[in-house]
Amino acid sequence: MDTVQFHATVGPEQVIRPPAGVSLPEGELEVTVRPVVPPVPPAPDPLAPTRDWLLKLAAEAEQDAPNLPADMAERHDHYAHGKPL
DSSP states (O other): OOOOOOOOOOOTTOOOOOOTTOOOOSSOOOOOOOOOOOOOOOOOOTTHHHHHHHHHHHHHHHHTOOOOOTTTTTTHHHHHHOOOO
């Protein structure tokens, strides 16, 4: 016999009744019972507004980027603070 799977509600009388249209064979069966757990919706991302704002700000900065020297990252202290090379 193929496995039959269905959802049922068990009342105080502790009887499992298959829903209409589900046919079970007579005789001994192995039954596994698991509670139906509704899917948990994902929690809203509390950082989404900040992330959107930062991405928008970065896109604007990229469009308005000044012409910086190619070695700006390596010589930041020189350009920003006047440190000798």
